[in-house]
Amino acid sequence: MTSPATPPLSPIIVLRVFTPFALGYFLSYTYRTVNAVIAPDLVLDLGLNANALGLLTSAYFLSFAAFQLPLGILLDHYGPRRVEAVLLLFASLGAAFFAVAENIPGLIIARGLIGFGVSACLMASFKAYVMWFPKEKLPLVNGFQLMAGGLGALAATQPVEMLLTITDWRGVFWLLALATLVVAFMIFFIVPDGKHKEGNARLKDAIKGVGSVFSSPLFWRVAPITVMSQATFLATQSLWSGPWLRDVAGMARDDVAVGLFLIACSMIFGFFFWGVLSERLSKIYGVRPMTVSLFGMVSFTIVQAVLVTQPIEWAVGIWMAFGFFGTSGIIAYAALSQSFPHHLAGRVNTGINVLAFIMAFAGQWATGVIIDLWPIGADGGYNPDGYAWAFAMLMMLQLTALGWYVAYQKGGKTVKL
Helix, strand or coil: CCCCCCCCCCHHHHHHHHHHHHHHHHHHHHHHHCHHHHHHHHHHHHCCCHHHHHHHHHHHHHHHHHCHHHHHHHHHHHCHHHHHHHHHHHHHHHHHHHHHCCCHHHHHHHHHHHHHHCCCHHHHHHHHHHHHCCHHHHHHHHHHHHHHHHHHHHHCCHHHHHHCCCCCHHHHHHHHHHHHHHHHHHHHHHCCCCCCCCCCCCHHHHHHHHHHHHCCHHHHHHHHHHHHHHHHHHHHHHHHHHHHHHHCCCCCHHHHHHHHHHHHHHHHHHHHHHHHHHHHHHHHHCCCHHHHHHHHHHHHHHHHHHHHCCCHHHHHHHHHHHHHHHHHHHHHHHHHHCCCCHHHHHHHHHHHHHHHHHHHHHHHHHHHHHHCCCCCCCCCCCCHHHHHHHHHHHHHHHHHHHHHHHHHHHCCCCCCC
8 A cells, every 4th residue: 555645656646757767767777788789899890808898898887886876865865856957967968078088098988987877776766656656566666667778778779780880889889878867857847756855854864874874783684795796797797798609608799799689688578577576476475575586686696606607508598697696686776665765765776876886897807817827719709717717706706795695694693774
């Protein structure tokens, strides 16, 4: 049942709230993953090695992460509509700069500006959904939101590859800049103002709320495993999946685009599946969302162990499993936001997000650094051994975080999620 403070759910509210925010997250994920397709063009035009390619692409994650804590305060203070609409203007500007940049520093700055501009796309939607939708529907609604991101990842595969037959990567970014500008205006003029804002709250009280989140044992029980799972998923899927299919599985460029398309499809299904499963199991059997998320994250680690062995015959299938199970960690966001007071929802989600994206930046760049420890092949591809060691490093960090979660649980130091 909808609480008295929550407006009644209606199709109009769904369209006015969900659709604009879903389009924003669609674009955010398109920006996040498009470099996996255009990487050969960037390498050819700019002469990038794996280190530089990883740094260039991961600049998105660094600027994204840097703004997460201020973002949480702004979302809770001013509301998601205004915050995301303004930030998307910067994303549009960053895409335009990326389209005209002529050197690596310029591309890094533009990529960083894009990351800053889309930094609210998921967290603003989560905050808006807490404001407008019943509590018991949040895992499902969040799952549909994440499906929109999966569609953005899908759009960054074969559709982008097709666009590259009629324009170059610069033309793709001009189109993204225009689309982002349109969505920014949609969010500002279509999304209704929420009634659950802290418009009169003092800034020091808002900052104090951040402290209460980061000092919570509940937060730190969940953060390590969720952060490492999400960081690995983001860092690998958004860049290194494409080069792996080329260099390890030996696929041609068109086949790589098909493989990335299928991975994106599995992500979309994963976002839907985990959201529905979490809601159904919670409603019918009382299974907690974090239990569902933990099962998915452990399965995700097992898939990575298989990838480290580089099974070329089943490469696309294993990567599809990577995309499917990699989406399960996001359910922990809903679990945490439901376990804190309503007015801290934005800061809870951005608190865990800032850690995830810092680690995604480090993981994506570190993967390139490790790959560069091996010589480039005669065909210009990166050495498969470099991928194996880089992926093994990320997997071991997740296993360490899982050990922390289990030890913390056994110690009885936190309440159940």
